[in-house]
Amino acid sequence: MAAAVKVLVVDDSLTMRALLSGALERIPGVVVVGSADGAEEARAMRQQFHPDVMTLDVEMPGMSGIDYLAELMADRPMPVIMFSTRTEAGAEASIEALRLGAIDCFPKPKVAVAAEFDKILAKLGKRIKAAKGAVVKSSAASKSVAAPPIEWNGRLLAIGGEAAATQALFDLFGSFSANCPPTVVVQHLGAGLAGTLIDKMAAEIAPKIVLAEDGMAIEQGTIYLAPPGDHHVVVDGWPNGRLRMLARDAVAGERPSISILFASVAKAAGAEAVGLLLGADGEDGEAGVRALQAGGGYCIAPAEQRADGFVMTRRMASQPVPPDQLSRSVIRLCSK
Structure with a gap:
């Protein structure tokens, strides 16, 4: 016990x-x-x-x-x-x-x-x-520095995570260049926090970051954050994709759902999709990872380092990546 x-x-x-x-x-x-x-x-x-x-x-x-x-x-x-x-x-x-x-x-x-x-x-x-037992990163770590412009390879980036992923998102987006890959994010934030997060990030990162809305064109250099509330966010078509808001039941108690976003990205972009799962401690996300991989996409997640040196990840990702290499791995997967 x-x-x-x-x-x-x-x-x-x-x-x-x-x-x-x-x-x-x-x-x-x-x-x-x-x-x-x-x-x-x-x-x-x-x-x-x-x-x-x-x-x-x-x-x-x-x-x-x-x-x-x-x-x-x-x-x-x-x-x-x-x-x-x-x-x-x-x-x-x-x-x-x-x-x-x-x-x-x-x-x-x-x-x-x-x-x-x-x-x-x-x-x-x-x-x-x-x-309990979560590895918590020190806030005294060095600040991210924006990378030089990338030569984008056409891949769409989808990110999912709990509220605990906020620190990792600041680090990740702080390292993105202004012409970063088009990025759609579902984060399980409390009501009223998404707008504040966008305002705070917008003042510090090079790419544009906006609240996702129905019908928005998905463009390079922009990060789209799904608003918490009554709708799921999905990607419709790729390339030249658009965001759609779906009024459906919650998945694993969450709306918007990471799994629904990932599944839509898998259907729209197939092998041109990259998923990143951050700090997800619930059921939401697992089905999305399976859908992404079945569609030919690639999913990464932060690795965990055990005392015996064995690196593993809980979320069936294509590849476990040490937390300090997440940004480098994402940029590499989305660059020519």
């Missing part, structure tokens, strides 16, 4: 700490080892209890949750799940937290009652269990 996931809850509100701790304790296989009212107490409890995962409030007096997360990720990285307000400032803080390396960001319940936590309990439990 697998050992329980040990969680440390950090929030300046006594009520929120009690409600969140109570909710987490109802998840099988999860145990709350402590609750801290701020960064100082959290530091001591981390040393004392050695938690597998931390939940952290963004808005705290004294050292904010973002500042403490930055400290954690620069010093001794660990899996962290953030809680933030449902405001514009909260959205900006959530994206910054994901960029620093947080596993996910959840909106704080509008009312501090147990019933509000029940609404997010299934997804929260899934994220916490997947986060």
Whole structure:
């Protein structure tokens, strides 16, 4: 039997700490080892209890949750799940937290009652269990430098991942040239975060990045991010393809779905398709990888390095790639 996931809850509100701790304790296989009212107490409890995962409030007096997360990720990285307000400032803080390396960001319940936590309990439990043992990259790593222009070979790039892929996407897109391969992204972000992510990325990367819309032409030098909500995003035709929005049921609990995007890319582009699967911890994505490979496309995913030196990947990719070589591998696959 697998050992329980040990969680440390950090929030300046006594009520929120009690409600969140109570909710987490109802998840099988999860145990709350402590609750801290701020960064100082959290530091001591981390040393004392050695938690597998931390939940952290963004808005705290004294050292904010973002500042403490930055400290954690620069010093001794660990899996962290953030809680933030449902405001514009909260959205900006959530994206910054994901960029620093947080596993996910959840909106704080509008009312501090147990019933509000029940609404997010299934997804929260899934994220916490997947986060245990995850290799978390230090935020102190060097910043990506844009590559020189590429000689594009006509391949279409599709990317799928969880919210935890945000840091990797900043690194990847930061290394893309302005004439990067046309790129369509499905990322499982919370409502209201996609626009903020685009604004933040647009100020820092060379390619153009936009929110995907129905009927958009898919062009070189542009990254299309699927909006979370009521539609899936698919590719219609290749070359000279367009994006289409499909109002269909969620797949593996997700909409938009990575698998539906990948399957559409496989059908449209066949051997001219490249897929990249980042940080996907759920079922969504597996069927898409199979469809991509069956259609003649090529799919890569970050490799995991075990203690014995064996490199593997969980997602049946055509090739496992060390995380620090993802950008180089993508550019090579999409260049003449």
